[in-house]
Amino acid sequence: MKFYNLKHPEQEVSFSQAVRQGLGKNQGLFFPKELPKYDDIENLLSMPLVERSVKILYPFVADDLTEEEFSSIVTRAFNFPALVQPIDENNSVLELFHGPTLAFKDFGGRFMAQCLQSFTQGDNDKITILTATSGDTGAAVAHAFYGLENIKVVILYPKGKISLLQEKMFTTLGGNISTIAVDGSFDDCQELVKRSFDDLDLAKAIGLNSANSINISRLLAQISYYFEAAAQLYRQRGKIDDLVFSIPSGNFGNLTAGMLAKAMGLPIKRFIAATNANDTVPRYLKTGEWSPNETIATMSNAMDVSKPNNWPRVEHMLKSGILSEDCLSSVAIDEEQTQIAMHKLNGLGYISEPHAGVAYKALSYDLNDNEFGVFLGTAHPAKFKDTVESTLGRPLGLPKELADCAGETILSSQMNADFTDLHAFLMAHAS
Numbered sequence: 507m508k509f510y511n512l513k514h515p516e517q518e519v520s521f522s523q524a525v526r527q528g529l530g531k532n533q534g535l536f537f538p539k540e541l542p543k544y545d546d547i548e549n550l551l552s553m554p555l556v557e558r559s560v561k562i563l564y565p566f567v568a569d570d571l572t573e574e575e576f577s578s579i580v581t582r583a584f585n586f587p588a589l590v591q592p593i594d595e596n597n598s599v600l601e602l603f604h605g606p607t608l609a610f611k612d613f614g615g616r617f618m619a620q621c622l623q624s625f626t627q628g629d630n631d632k633i634t635i636l637t638a639t640s641g642d643t644g645a646a647v648a649h650a651f652y653g654l655e656n657i658k659v660v661i662l663y664p665k666g667k668i669s670l671l672q673e674k675m676f677t678t679l680g681g682n683i684s685t686i687a688v689d690g691s692f693d694d695c696q697e698l699v700k701r702s703f704d705d706l707d708l709a710k711a712i713g714l715n716s717a718n719s720i721n722i723s724r725l726l727a728q729i730s731y732y733f734e735a736a737a738q739l740y741r742q743r744g745k746i747d748d749l750v751f752s753i754p755s756g757n758f759g760n761l762t763a764g765m766l767a768k769a770m771g772l773p774i775k776r777f778i779a780a781t782n783a784n785d786t787v788p789r790y791l792k793t794g795e796w797s798p799n800e801t802i803a804t805m806s807n808a809m810d811v812s813k814p815n816n817w818p819r820v821e822h823m824l825k826s827g828i829l830s831e832d833c834l835s836s837v838a839i840d841e842e843q844t845q846i847a848m849h850k851l852n853g854l855g856y857i858s859e860p861h862a863g864v865a866y867k868a869l870s871y872d873l874n875d876n877e878f879g880v881f882l883g884t885a886h887p888a889k890f891k892d893t894v895e896s897t898l899g900r901p902l903g904l905p906k907e908l909a910d911c912a913g914e915t916i917l918s919s920q921m922n923a924d925f926t927d928l929h930a931f932l933m934a935h936a937s
């Protein structure tokens with residue numbers, strides 16, 4: 507299957523090109539030319555995660571990979587489960603944080619890493635993943651690419667501005683993973699990344715790729731767990747056509763994947779895009795006006811995004827009739843309501859973190875009597891230990907993944923926020 511540029515529909519690329527390039531001409535996002543449609547849903551839902559994911563995703567990659575190659579990619583990428591847990595009689599949570607870095611980004615990150623690995627051809631074909639992180643993305647990317655041949659990873663982060671535990675989750679690996687503590691802000695780090703991509707000679711010399719959430723491979727991976735959630739709920743409840751997914755949204759990649767799953771035939775009823783105070787989308791759906799404000803810092807900091815970069819894909823699906831406009835609503839949840847939701851869940855015997863809290867709260871506003879709510883648990887509560895402990899007033903243990911890296915040594919280099927220094931580092935480390 508080919509993928510085309512939503513800004514320049516005449517630009518068509520293969521899956522492997524879309525994965526390696528990330529963005530099309532003029533920063534346009536790639537979108538599949540057609541969507542496979544499944545009507546044997548019951549049969550699909552009866553399969554295990556890996557086998558089903560190979561089956562539903564293979565049409566997207568068939569020009570580039572054999573089914574055996576693709577099957578081994580999916581097997582290596584999805585080596586941990588997605589789990590639906592009951593909350594009360596009308597709601598369940600889909601826990602997506604059982605991967606190595608305890609966040610849903612492990613699904614997309616690991617799948618993308620395995621795809622890229624299989625698209626590099628021999629020793630002269632080098633790829634350098636360069637990314638800036640304020641926390642979660644760095645860990646998922648570092649672990650996903652760790653130990654892969656012909657791929658180097660360089661991660662920039664603002665020195666002293668992320669928690670020690672967050673820092674240890676991606677700076678202690680070594681090997682093909684280089685990390686740089688930049689004397690500056692997250693924006694400085696992003697600016698350095700952007701300048702590197704703008705330097706076409708550099709980009710070409712070291713095969714730059716950003717691995718960020720606009721990469722189509724990450725979205726394809728995420729389609730899988732909507733089918734998996736439906737499979738588990740079908741076994742538990744015997745029906746799925748009343749499901750409403752509430753998705754804690756930042757760059758709206760997770761929502762895009764859910765909508766793709768519905769467009770491919772999964773009979774989900776509708777979606778709620780839940781945001782924090784960064785409410786560009788809920789305001790847009792209400793007023794028709796796209797007017798991003800300054801980004802506001804909140805407890806659910808992975809959603810502190812005011813210009814969500816996947817929105818054009820969502821808009822395309824709604825405007826082109828792939829899905830009907832009434833399958834999406836959006837609501838913004840403030841800090842107080844987030845904490846109230848975390849307390850409510852705690853009272854029901856479920857410890858959650860702020861991102862899931864936002865999504866659960868949105869369901870309580872928007873779910874009808876004849877509907878069943880599923881909110882996404884995008885991160886393990888221990889990743890937001892301080893916030894969860896201070897909100898709920900109870901101590902939280904560390905899961906093994908976090909406890910293990912707490913004792914390791916940070917291997918980062920230090921750098922000023924200076925492009926000349928970064929250029930020299932990249933040329934020395936990545937080529």
Ligand SMILES: *Cc1c(COP(=O)(O)O)cnc(C)c1O
Binds near residue numbers: 611642754755758
């Ligand atoms: C990245 C992230 C989100 C937002 O997901 P998008 O696909 O960018 O909307 C939500 N919660 C957590 C914990 C995240 O890390």
